[in-house]
Amino acid sequence: MIRLIKSVIGAALTAVAVSCAPLAHATDQDDKFLQQVAAAGIEGPPDQLIADGHAACDNYGNGGGAIAQLGALSAQGLSQSQINTLITAGFKAYCPDKLSLPAWNRQ
Numbered sequence: 001m002i003r004l005i006k007s008v009i010g011a012a013l014t015a016v017a018v019s020c021a022p023l024a025h026a027t028d029q030d031d032k033f034l035q036q037v038a039a040a041g042i043e044g045p046p047d048q049l050i051a052d053g054h055a056a057c058d059n060y061g062n063g064g065g066a067i068a069q070l071g072a073l074s075a076q077g078l079s080q081s082q083i084n085t086l087i088t089a090g091f092k093a094y095c096p097d098k099l100s101l102p103a104w105n106r107q
Contacts, residue, residue: 029093029094030046030050030093032092032093033049033050033053033089033090033092033093033094034046034049034050036085036089036092036093037049037053037085037086037089040081040082040085040086040089041082042078042082042085042086044076049086052069052073052086052090053086053089053090053093053094054090054094055069055090056069056086056087056090056091056094056095057090057091057094057095057098060091060095060098070083073086
């Protein structure tokens with residue numbers, strides 16, 4: 001149990017560190033991602049949203065990281081539907097290969 005807690009805390013700290021990194025410049029992928037999340041009513045600093053989209057890819061297959069990210073997005077006030085949209089948009093923009101996996105193997 002302690003190991004799981006340490007894993008979740010470590011993943012959360014990593015997500016925060018990634019999300020605080022400055023954004024050098026937005027790419028076409030970033031623009032498309034931001035358009036998708038904006039269409040779902042998801043607002044926030046673009047660099048934070050982009051970091052969250054990348055984190056969705058980074059956390060794929062990492063149970064502790066994914067749980068930490070879901071908790072962080074929920075704490076930001078996003079609904080479950082918005083969280084699903086943000087993560088799916090992140091996959092589409094930054095790791096589309098994850099979308100081709102069978103449904104039972106997705107997060």
